Amino acid sequence: MSKIKSAFFCQNCGYEAPKWLGKCPSCHEWNTFVEEIVEKQGKNVVAFSTDSRNSKPLLIQEVEQQQEERIATHDEEFNRVLGGGIVPGSIVLLGGDPGIGKSTLLLQLAISEKLKVLYVSGEESDRQIRMRADRLGLKNETCFLLTETNLQQIVLQAQELKPEMIIIDSIQTLFSSNIESSPGSISQVRECTAQLLRYAKQTSIPVFLIGHITKDGSIAGPKVLEHMVDAVLQFEGDRNHIYRLLRSIKNRFGSTNELGIYEMHGAGLRPVDNPSEILISNTDQNLSGVSIASTIEGLRPLLVEVQALVSSAAYGTPQRSSTGFDSKRLNMLLAVLEKRCGFKLGAKDVFLNIAGGIKVDDPAIDLAVAMAVLSSNADLPIPKTVAFAAEIGLSGEIRAVNRIEQRLSEVAKLGYEKVIISKYSKGVDFKKFNIEIVPCAKIEEVVKNVFA
Ligand code: TYD
Ligand code: MG
Numbered sequence: 001m002s003k004i005k006s007a008f009f010c011q012n013c014g015y016e017a018p019k020w021l022g023k024c025p026s027c028h029e030w031n032t033f034v035e036e037i038v039e040k041q042g043k044n045v046v047a048f049s050t051d052s053r054n055s056k057p058l059l060i061q062e063v064e065q066q067q068e069e070r071i072a073t074h075d076e077e078f079n080r081v082l083g084g085g086i087v088p089g090s091i092v093l094l095g096g097d098p099g100i101g102k103s104t105l106l107l108q109l110a111i112s113e114k115l116k117v118l119y120v121s122g123e124e125s126d127r128q129i130r131m132r133a134d135r136l137g138l139k140n141e142t143c144f145l146l147t148e149t150n151l152q153q154i155v156l157q158a159q160e161l162k163p164e165m166i167i168i169d170s171i172q173t174l175f176s177s178n179i180e181s182s183p184g185s186i187s188q189v190r191e192c193t194a195q196l197l198r199y200a201k202q203t204s205i206p207v208f209l210i211g212h213i214t215k216d217g218s219i220a221g222p223k224v225l226e227h228m229v230d231a232v233l234q235f236e237g238d239r240n241h242i243y244r245l246l247r248s249i250k251n252r253f254g255s256t257n258e259l260g261i262y263e264m265h266g267a268g269l270r271p272v273d274n275p276s277e278i279l280i281s282n283t284d285q286n287l288s289g290v291s292i293a294s295t296i297e298g299l300r301p302l303l304v305e306v307q308a309l310v311s312s313a314a315y316g317t318p319q320r321s322s323t324g325f326d327s328k329r330l331n332m333l334l335a336v337l338e339k340r341c342g343f344k345l346g347a348k349d350v351f352l353n354i355a356g357g358i359k360v361d362d363p364a365i366d367l368a369v370a371m372a373v374l375s376s377n378a379d380l381p382i383p384k385t386v387a388f389a390a391e392i393g394l395s396g397e398i399r400a401v402n403r404i405e406q407r408l409s410e411v412a413k414l415g416y417e418k419v420i421i422s423k424y425s426k427g428v429d430f431k432k433f434n435i436e437i438v439p440c441a442k443i444e445e446v447v448k449n450v451f452a
Helices: 042-048 076-082 102-112 126-136 151-161 186-203 223-228 275-279 327-339 363-378 404-413 443-451
Strands: 003-010 033-040 091-096 117-121 143-147 165-169 207-211 231-237 243-251 259-265 268-271 290-297 300-312 320-323 348-354 386-388 418-422 436-440
Touching (some): 076 231, 076 268, 091 102, 102 268, 117 126, 143 151, 151 186, 165 186, 300 363, 327 348, 327 363, 363 386, 363 443, 418 443, 436 443
Parallel strands (some): 320 348, 386 418
Antiparallel strands (some): 231 243, 259 268, 300 348
16 A cells, blocks of 8 residues: 655745644745645656666766757747757746746747647647637647646657657646645646656657746746756746747756847737847937947847936925836935935936836946936937946946947947947957947046037
């Protein structure tokens, strides 16, 4: 008879405890423990068994070299984020907020490749998926749908069908009959992923898993899930805007600095080849409070438009609000402008927005933010031919940022005439770029140069 044991698992981080706890000792979250039945059966333990016949230590130079073959998809952005295509036998987890387009992205992948694909959905009916596929307007004669949540069934069907790629939507809906706890619980998610991982490695079939995301943005279920898979991709963006960013958080076969940019249309997701051109609004008017920053997202230079609105506070406490930019950083920049440069912003409402609904963490946007605020405050437009790329320090100094040459060439490529950078940027060959480069050390110098 098999021995049935139950344990308590933290639903946030996967910590296991023999009794219920109010606060998780590992991740310090409250009220996350749920009792789950852990059935210790022979079947379950196989994954970690030690009786493998052919495991022997080998000298590293004796290991057979394998030509790394990758399946290049039609979607260049997707290839790039994966590090050059899909690696056979890899297991990739795609996370993202609900409704951001995870199912759309992978269904699009399933029906745009000339591969035999098995698309398993535990969330939508096959008719719903068909409707979506019709909407995408693509056809793959060999894309099979399976609406099933039992993992054993899925593996059985896959063994029969022998697909070249498997997509699971989503890992939280699957359950393995080896384990008694409910779908979406830590032990189920972990067990299902382990079995799929084994299946992928044995058959060299790439498997894509869609994962739900918790309210603080991490992938729902245990962190162990992220450790088990080969790559973790995150799909993000503002649902009210059309742009979506595909980031790689972990990748065993490539760099995690890669970034894919998509637009969500009525007929699916479309890769964006030249994001800088799109993120900048092309009005003829010269408006105050708008500046252009040369930022780098992942490895890609990206010009973004910063919009600021400064007005006298209607009530006692001035409001500060920012979208797409860290509001603490905005407060810091405002304090620097007030204290070091003497601009009276203390009694002003300040609203900041990064156009296109994207989020920017790159510190090189600081100078553009400060200049947008000053431009709106004075109601003086910044000439449309000027871009900025520098960080601002607490004493108001303009600091150098990394990969400045890449930023400069992006600015030059898009036809700007002048770019303001830090005086302390090292190793820049100014002659190489066909634009006016203005190195500055203080914000006052920038103000004089731009508004003069
Ligand atoms: P979906 O892929 O279902 O999101 P997820 O699986 O991440 O929850 O995407 C749903 C959203 O995408 C939905 O709000 C509608 C929008 N959408 C489009 O704008 N165009 C399309 O062609 C499709 C299929 C969806
Ligand atoms: Mg979905």
